[in-house]
Structure formats: structure tokens, C-alpha cells
Amino acid sequence: MDNRWQLVQPKMMRMKTEATATHGRSTSGGGGEPAAREWELRPGGMLVQKRNPDSDRISIPPPTIRVRVKHSSIYHEIHINSQATFGELKKMLTGPTGLHHQDQKLLYKDKERDSKAFMDMAGVKDKSKIVLIEDPISQEKRLLEMRKNAKMEKIVLI
Incomplete structure (x- = not known):
């Protein structure tokens, strides 16, 4: 049986x-x-x-937040993706401030934030305030690098 x-x-x-x-x-x-x-x-x-590997991913884009950035005595209101990096914010600030993104330092909650750090992971929310200051050391480094490159181009052209 x-x-x-x-x-x-x-x-x-x-x-x-x-x-x-x-x-x-x-x-x-x-x-x-x-x-x-x-x-x-x-x-x-x-x-x-069967499971669809794409079904776990949510296709809803992350929300856009409004961030107030203080540079000297001027406030700039920037609309940015909530999951953007501080580096992306720096690049967006080059236009309104006139500063190169490498010459900027962003302070959030009195701490300097790395360009590769994500804003949502640092706790940046809608209407958060961030302080932008100029970094004179990186500005000098960038200018020296530009002069060095100009000299090299001059040597190559001769």
C-alpha cells in the first residue's frame, strides 16, 4: 500500500x-x-x-523639501530632494551665492557636513536652516591648482 x-x-x-x-x-x-x-x-x-524583484521597490519619488541657507546676512530658500547629498546642495548654491562648490562649508546643527553625506540621514527636514560659510583654505588650494595647470598648458604650447 x-x-x-x-x-x-x-x-x-x-x-x-x-x-x-x-x-x-x-x-x-x-x-x-x-x-x-x-x-x-x-x-x-x-x-x-513568483515574486517580481521590482515589486519591493516603491516608485514614488522622495518628497521635495524647502531648506533655508544662510550665507553672511542673506537667506536663500532652496527646494531640493529630501534624499540629496550636501554636495548636491552646494552645487545648487553656486548660482545664488557666487561661490564655487569646493569653496563652501555647510553647517547643520553646528556641525560641518561632508559633501557625500545624505541630508535625510543627517536629519534635515522641510524648513530646516543650514549655514553656509566660505572655506578660504580650499579656495587657495583651488587657485594654486588653477595656476599650476595654466603654467603646464603654457609649457605645452611653447
């Missing part, structure tokens, strides 16, 4: 998968495709619906 059950069980499993392949229809309304593409048989014999 034991051997007979072993012979029947695989046949029943085949019948079940064939039935779902022919009768089960997609609920997504994608033209009535058979559900056979949406089901998979796991090694333990369990029949489960």
Missing part, C-alpha cells in the same frame, strides 16, 4: 500544476496570460506565486 501512494503522489502534483496553468488566469488584467508564468514549484514541493 505504501508503494501505491508514492506512485499516486507525483501524478497528483502534476495534475495540480497543469490545472493551475490552464485554469488560473492572471489577476493583473495583462491580456489574460496563463498563471503558469506566475507560479513556481519550490524544492519542498510547495507551489508559490
Whole structure:
């Protein structure tokens, strides 16, 4: 009797998968495709619906926040993605402030923030205040580098 059950069980499993392949229809309304593409048989014999790797990702874009940046005595209101980096904010501030992004230091909650740090991870929210100061050391380094490059170009042209 034991051997007979072993012979029947695989046949029943085949019948079940064939039935779902022919009768089960997609609920997504994608033209009535058979559900056979949406089901998979796991090694333990369990029949489960296939997971779409993109279904875990949420396609809603992160919200845009408004940040007030103080530079000397002037406040600049910047609209930026909440998951942007401080470096991206620096690049957005080059126009209104006239400072090169490498010559800027951003202070949030009295701490200098790295250009690669994400604003949401630092706790920046809508209507947060950030202080922008000029970095004279990096400004001098950049000017020296520009002079060095100009001399090299002059040598190459001669």
C-alpha cells in the first residue's frame, strides 16, 4: 500500500500544476496570460506565486523639501530632494551665492557636513536652516591648482 501512494503522489502534483496553468488566469488584467508564468514549484514541493524583484521597490519619488541657507546676512530658500547629498546642495548654491562648490562649508546643527553625506540621514527636514560659510583654505588650494595647470598648458604650447 505504501508503494501505491508514492506512485499516486507525483501524478497528483502534476495534475495540480497543469490545472493551475490552464485554469488560473492572471489577476493583473495583462491580456489574460496563463498563471503558469506566475507560479513556481519550490524544492519542498510547495507551489508559490513568483515574486517580481521590482515589486519591493516603491516608485514614488522622495518628497521635495524647502531648506533655508544662510550665507553672511542673506537667506536663500532652496527646494531640493529630501534624499540629496550636501554636495548636491552646494552645487545648487553656486548660482545664488557666487561661490564655487569646493569653496563652501555647510553647517547643520553646528556641525560641518561632508559633501557625500545624505541630508535625510543627517536629519534635515522641510524648513530646516543650514549655514553656509566660505572655506578660504580650499579656495587657495583651488587657485594654486588653477595656476599650476595654466603654467603646464603654457609649457605645452611653447
